[in-house]
Structures are given as structure tokens and as C-alpha cells.
Amino acid sequence: MAVDIDASTASKETGSGKKAGGLSRGSAGGPITAVRAAQLAGGLALLALAIVLPNLINPYRMFLATLIVVFATAGVGLVVIMGWTGQIALAHVAFMGIGAYGTNWLFSDLGIPWLVSLILSAFAAAVVGVLIGFPAARLRGFYLAIATLAFAELIVRFFVEVDTITGGIAGKPIEIIQLFGLAPDRSHWYIALMMAAVVFIATDRLGRTAFGRCLRMVRDAEIATGSLGISATQYKLLAFALSAFIAALAGGLFGQLLTYVSPDTFHTALLIQFLVVVFVGGITRLSGAIIGAIFVVVSRELFQDVGDWQRLVYGISLVLAVRFLPGGLTSLWSTLRSARSLRGVTQEAGA
Amino acid sequence: MSSPQTTATPVLDVRDVAVSFGGNHVLTGVDFDVTHPFTGLIGPNGAGKTTLFNVVSGYVAPSAGTVSLAGRDITGAAQTVVGRSGVGRTFQTPKLIGDITVLENVLLGIDGRSSLLDQAREAISLRGRGRANIDRALSVIDTFSLGDAAHLDAGSLPLGSQKIVEVCRALVSDPHLLLLDEPAAGLGVDDVERLVDPLKTWVTEHDMVVVIIEHDLELVNDLCDDVAVLHLGRIIARGTPQHCMSDPDVIEAYVGVDIDPEQIDLGETAAAAAGDGHDSEGRHHSDHGSGGHDGNA
Amino acid sequence: MAMLEINGLEAGYGRVQVLRGIDLAVNEGEIVSVLGANGVGKTTTLRAISGVIPTWKGTVAFDGTTFTNEVPEKRASYGLGHVPEGRGILTTLSVGQNLELGATLRKDGAKAVKADHDRVLTLFEPLAGRLDEPASQLSGGQQQMLAVGRALIGRPRLLMIDELSFGLAPLLVKELFTMIGDLRDEGTTFLLIEQHAGAVAISDRVYVVSGGRTVLESAADEIDSDQLVRSYLGDHDATLTANPSPTETT
């Protein structure tokens, strides 16, 4: 007695007429195409702006713009694991470290092309992510927070120990790459844009389709996953892997921007900045990572000269976001969908 | 693919199942076979009804006994395995994702049974790949008259509609056995009709059976041809609704015995039968009465 | 004036309305039972009375004080006791510590508390030898005794008990009901939520709740047993159209 999914009968029943809407919100019918066209035009304009941007602003501003893109990209990884899957995973910046050190080692010491080095490092980070995911899949709530913090600490310790690759506690200069003979800042900018485009589009697609739904099922109703045939453990591991992969990609470029990294680079201070990125921006939305990245990089700049205040701003914004704006800044202009997001996350995380 | 089953092999066959948590015997020697399109599972609070569902759907491994699906032994199989073998279930409080649409929630019923490769393909292909699934999900949603809500966030719907969405999610994968845990609790009369009428039609048109835990006995009476009454972890009556509800043991289980106010007999006989050792119950894993209230909604 | 008076009470969880108009009154020295099938709102009624969930509409007045948004511990301090659904035994504490928790509101000194403590142990003998054991070790019946005993040590003027008979063997249920009757004679007022007919036997008055509303008020000895059975077994019309014979309207 086999399960037969009788799709043909079903579609006949619908007549697939006016309701053949598709998944994207409100994408059924005529006026939508106009919206689509406008979106497309806007997108093209943005793309053009992005390409000519290095001609418009000075190199330091360029560096900041690139930093925003890199932070936003890394933030996507946190959205996947925390926002969509509901896991309090705090090893993110350690994965960025794997990306930064790994890419530089493969590229500079072993002579592997930079892009290949970056992708290899990202896969390595994904493997480590799965290893962490194994015990993590059994832990809930703050136990997971502690376990991932401990793992992150171990990874940073590892950076200190393997000093032939990492330069040990003193750190190591990063060999700067140049894309098609462009200046480093331009190379970084274009690479960051391409990487961000790939990461955002791919993650967005995954998020909107079956994979993303299954992750959210793990987050909101893990108890019901089994009866739907969804293996919660499998999806947690995949989310850990994807999140680590994205972090390492961003980490490789982050190293390029810093030009010099030490194990301390990938420690608490950076983790806190990333928590601010996703929680001030909005933990369940990819757009939240962009908003949060702008927030963090801009406030980092504003309080550059008064370094101590930087930390205070991060701390206060994190506290305020958790207390008053669980959906982050992005929830402000999508109020309709707000309010539930962190609640959704928090409910299952604590159950 | 239709008509009530009266085949030799029951769709579900539970044999001599026992479950205990610590020293707490929640189920003892339960036999429960399902052959009718709608089978009711009733009994007072703490009887072990939800635990029996948990055993069938692989959430709880029985300490004794067997569970078979259409003759195939699935005792102790993992939840996902049972779920993929054509067993769907709902929960006392609907377990939906609040911040995605009704349609997307229903699609989860298909997602869980699709391979990762398919999921990756769906993500890569821009159109078409997920189309058939979407059409199928929409047709189920339409069947239950929720078409207008298909693109609304599931969390924005009232409880009644959420429960129906959960049923749609279970049905979209064409299960052979659907376990409904208190579908009517917390629902108004209209909601119950919106759920039950299409469900009846669905069952007659598909090769499937439904087991329903329900406190609304009128609904059970209306829907089920076969009823099992669970009390303190045992089946105490089995048969037609009329038979069960006039059974003295059942009345006693529900209201604590013969109710003539002039001479209330608090049941020494029953005490002898049930024994003092069975007074422990299953409050952690059983059903609390007052309609869906854990705030998840 | 009644000790507890509830008028037009409406309440629920989140957006889900459960109570749609509960009216009931309990006079000092009475035992009143609220009957009804599962899911009709009996437990929710108690929760709204003791302030666990907010009242949406209607009034709850205890001893002349109309509750507004008093927290549960405040309401308890007025002498309102509540043995909740599932008994609320604290399993991380010992049996003795559970009882000690019951004395939280007592201000009249260790001696008086000790006397009540001893009295509870006489009433519920099986607890006496097990004070140092974890409460999780108790059987269901003993847990029920502990829950009631713990509440009694707080000396509530009105004690509300949610399903005393839940999951208990008939003989024990009978014993417990007899005990409730005795305690009433000693001055405690009771509001019971029950499915068990034994409650009717010891009650002065009975309310039947259906669909979140009080649908019937009756003196306990006038209640029609057949109608009660049918109402439990799902024949809604049985309760809804029966001619209630309300006795006293307070």
C-alpha cells in the first residue's frame, strides 16, 4: 500500500485559475508585473551605482562600504541559523576566522588561486559546523549557547596554536589580492558585491522554498517535524553547515579588508557586533542583515574617536532591540509581519 | 480508491501495547485496530489517549506490544519513518509556523517527504518545479474553504482556521491514516462544520482512515462508526457510539457511576475492578480540558 | 451577600475566547460544584477567578472586594485558595517542603501553623511518613492529598479545587469527597470543578457550564441524573433545553 501523491487530480480540482498565485507574497495577477518591472529597474539602477561607486567616493569610504557588504553577508549566516532555525549559535565569528586564516594560508602559502582557496575554506568551515552541530542538535536554549561559545573558544585557541599558519597570538598579515589588476579597494568591493549577490540570492531562494520552510518548522514546532517526515536533526546540521559556510566566505574577505588578523580578531568583540547586526536589523529577515550591517559600521565610524562609547552603543542597542523591537529595525516598516518574528524564534527555543 | 474498509488487514493494528513513564502506567495492554473510515478514541482526562497517538506516530516507544500499519510492523520506528509511511497527525494546539503563509504551511506536508535534492532543485529552478506542489496544496486548502486565506500569515488566523490548516497540511501528502487530536477543542460550531464536512467527503474519495480523539461526544457520535473508550490506560469499551455511550462502565468512567442522587453509589464494585494501584495518571503527557490554551496560537 | 460572586465573566487565552458569560455565586459555608464536559471552560473559570489569566469582561467579587487586576498572590492573601488543574505538586521539593509552601500566607506564628500541619497529616495519613521524600515519588492519589492539604494549611476561606477526582480510583474519590464534606462542616467554603457525580452528593448547589456559559443552576438534590449523563456524553440539547429549577438566586 504505497503513498500515492495524486497531483493530477488535485490540479484538476483547482482549475488553477485565479488562485494560481505562487508563493511570493501577493504575486498573483496583473498589476504585479508592473511592480516587478519597477523592481527590476530599481535593481538595475542600484547595480549601475554599485559599479561606478568607487569613482564617486574616496577610498576610505569605499572601505566602509565594502565592510558593510561583508558584514551583511556574514549576517546572512546568522539569520539562517538563529532567525530561521531558532538555534542560539554563537560560534559564528570563529567560522569567519576559519575563512580568513584558511583562505590566506591556501592562497599565500600553498599558492592556490584565491577564489578556490576561499571556497575550500568555506567547505572546511561547513564541515566544522556539522561537527559542532552534532552535539548541538541535541541541546536546547542556553545549553546550546554555552556549547557553541565553548567551541568558538576552542577554535580561537586552535588559531593561537597553529602558529605556522596563523602567526600565533601575534597574528599575521594577509596577502592582498587584486582582481584583474584593479586597485585592492576596487577588487575588494567588486568581489564583496559578487559574493553578497550570490549569498543573498541563493539564501533567499532556499529560504522561500521547501528548505527554508523545513528550517522554520524546526524553529517553531520541532515537536511536529517528525510527523511530517522532517528530520529536525538533519535540518539543524544543514543549517549549521550553511551558516558556517557563509561566515567563512565573508571571513575570507574580512581578512582582506583588515590586512592583518590575529586570533583576537575573531573573539567576543566581533561576536557582539554581529549580534547587533542581526538583532538590531531583524533576525528573521535577510534585509535585517543589511540594515544591521549599516547600523554597526556607521556607529563604529561615528564613535571611532571615542572608542569606549562604541561598545556602550552596541550594548545599549542590543538591550533595546531585545526589549522593545524583537523583530529588529526591518520590522518597523513591515509592521504587518512584525512582532511575531522573535517571538516565534523564542518560543520553540525555550520550549 | 474509495469506499469504507472492511478488509482483513486493519489499516492500523495496535496489539497489547503498554507504556509507562517511571512508575506511572499510562497504557496497559491496549489492543486497538482500525478498520472503519472514522474511528473515535474517547475517554476522560488522563486516560492515555494522546499517549496512544504518540505510540502510533513514533513519538513514544511502547514498553510492550506491537504497532502495525497495514500489516507492516512499525513498532518503535522513528517519527520521520512513520510520518513517511503515510501516517499524518495533528496536535491539540496547532503546530504551525506563524510568520509564513497558510499555503507555505500546507506545503510543509509535502516538503517533509521530498528529498534534499528535490529541495535544492526547487530552490534553483525559477519557476515550475514547485508548481505542481503548490497547485496540490491550494486544492486541499480550497477543499476546506480556506482559499481566501491561502496567502495570509498562518499566525494571523483564528484558532479554528489554524486547526483546519493543520489538517490540510496532514492531508496534502495523502496519508493512509490520519490521527486527529481533539480537532474540535476550543472551536465554535461553525468551525467544526468547516472542518468535518469536507473531511467526510475527503475520506470517501481517498484511500484513507481517520482516528479522532475528541471530547465533543456529539461530534464523535456524528462522525464515527466505531468508537473505543480508553480509561486509566485500558480500553474499557469498543463498538458503535450508541453501544459505547450506553455502556455502564463508560458512564461510570465519565461521571463516576450511577447517578441517582437519592442513593449515590460511589462504586465499590468499580474500586475492586480498577484497584487502588491505578490511581496514578499521566498529566504531563495527556489532555487537559479547557480548549487550546498554551498561547502558541 | 455571597462570599464569591461572578457576573458575566468572559475570558480566554490570546485571541481565543473560552468564557462567554459565567455567572455563579458561592455563599459562605457552602459546597458548590461546577459540572460540565471537557473543554467547556471550567478550568478557565477558576483561573480567571484567581487571577492567573485576566478577566476580559464581567466581574469577580470575593468577600465584597471586586477584583480588577490583582495578581494571583494578592488574591490568595484575601483567603482565596485554588488547587489547580494537574494539582501543581512541586516535584523538585519534598513532601514536607510542599506543605511548608502552603503556609506562605500564615502570619499567626509557627505554633498555629504546626497545629494545622499536624491536622493535615491526620486527615491525609499516607503523607505522614513521607515528609522527607521527593513529592514526585507520591502516587496520584497521594499527590492529590498533598495538593489539598497544602492549600488547607494556608487557611483559605474559600477553596477552589479543580477536578479532585482526576485519574483517581473510585474508592479514594469517595474518601476525598467525604473529607471535603467534613471540612465544610468545620467552616471552609468550597467551589469544586468536577465531572464526577460524587461531587453532586456532597454539594449544596450545582452549576452546569457549557460552551463557556453557565447554562444551569440547581440545588444539588434536584439535579436530574439522566440529564447530567446525557450532557457529559455530548448531547448538548439535554442541558440546553432542560428546564432548570433554580433554587436560590443570591
Add this chain to the structure above:
Amino acid sequence: MVQQVIAGLQAGSTYAMLALAVVLILKATDVPNFATADMGLVPTFVLWQLMDSFGLSYWIALPAAIIFGMGLALVIERIAIRPILAESHFATVLMTIGIFVVLSAVIQLIWGSEPRRIEAPISGNFQIGGNFVTYDQLATIGLGALLTFALLRFFKSPWGIRMQAIAEDRVTPRLLGVRVDRVFSISWALAAAISTLAMTLHTQSTVLTDTAGAPLILKAFVAATMGGFGSILGAFLGGLALGVIANLAGFYIGTGSRAAVAMIFVVVILMAKPEGLFSKARPREV
């Protein structure tokens, strides 16, 4: 060797005391407090300031600092924690991390980054069988044991019982008249007092800096994990074990391994017995 064990016990006692503070708040309010160490560090700086600017004696400054720390904890609990208590660990973990960041930033802003010394009232050491033991070490280990004993007693007292009851069930104790807001306040104030003592002892035997708290947070949680989060005695023993093992590893394997050992510990425990060691592991809800 003996010297190393004693030094390890001292470090371990600090971890243990902070673990007690973690467990206390977790038991009563179910909040994993990642700001534990810095909630003790702020009053420690206050103590230093009182001694440095006003020339107060240690024995006056310490109680004042403790009272300040308790007050600070009450304010934090009231304005930042209580409003989100209904939420899960997701919100509370992030909130306490945020509080940690705010507190450490405030310390940095007020007191800067230069290291300071707290003049301990009793200093010096004595010898046992050829091994030097400082009075600081003795005080730290002794106080850890004393606090553990006191907390064990406290949980048998009426307020202790109420606290445990509220930790298990947020509703039933209130029906019995337990004032839940008081219970929360008491747990946070007590935990802050313990943190203050721990941080004072720790910094007076090492050095007082703005970053003294951060490395201790994870160690406190590791100690609590080893002990099983529900247990006072377990947290204390876990802390001591952690201190001794890390110190011996640092001595025999290399200083770099000291921190790693702690992490490997927690990872192994969580991997091997993720539920078994937690007395607060919840049953699955169906």
C-alpha cells in the same frame, strides 16, 4: 604540584562562586545570566574607588560595594529582565549578553583600562610542608565553601523553598500566596552579592582591570554545567575541579592549554551526557 593544586583551587573557587550566582538566578528565574561576572566587577571598582578616593577601610568599603552591587542587580532585574521573563532563553541569553556589554563599556568609560590594585587587608603567606599558601588563597577557597554551605541552608529556608517552587512552576506557588516579584528580586540581589565577593577576591589576588570579567563568564557556566545546573553543591565542586584541572594542564602541558582544557571539558560533557548532567532538562512536550 601541591602548589599548583592550591592555586587551582583558588581559581576554581572563583569559578565556583560565579557558578553559584549563575545557578541561583537560573533556579529562581530561569535566566542564564551571561552578565554574572561584570555584575560583580562594577561593585568591585566601586570598592576600589571608595578605598582610593575616600580612604575607607576595606572592611567598610566591601559591605558598601556589596550593597551597591545588590542595588544594581535589582535595577537591572526590574527594568531589563522582568519584562522579557515570559520569553524564552533566546531573548534572555541575548539580553544578558547585552547587559554584559553595557556594564563592561561603563566600566571602561568610568575607570579606563589601566590596571589597579586592591590592597587586601590581610596579605602574606604561610608554609605547610614546604608549600606556600597565601591568605588570599585561603580566603577565596574558604569563602567559596562557606557560600556553598550557606546557599544549601538557604534553599531549606522558607524563601529558599519559595524560590525553588517558582523556578519549577510559575503559577502554583502564586496561588499559595508566594510573591513572585520578591522571589525574583531576592535571587538577583543574592547572586549579585556573591558575584561581588567572587570578583573582589579574584581581582585582589590578581589585578583589577576592566576586562577581568569576560574570561570568567564562560568558566562559570562551564562549572555550572559540570555540576548539573540545578545543583548548588555540584556547581561548587564543578568549579573547583575545573580550576584544578586547568591549572595542572597549564603547568604540565603549557599555558596555552589552560583555557582550552575548560572548553574541551564542557564540550565533552555536553556531547557525552547532554541531558544527563542537567537536572533541569525538560521533558518533551507533546
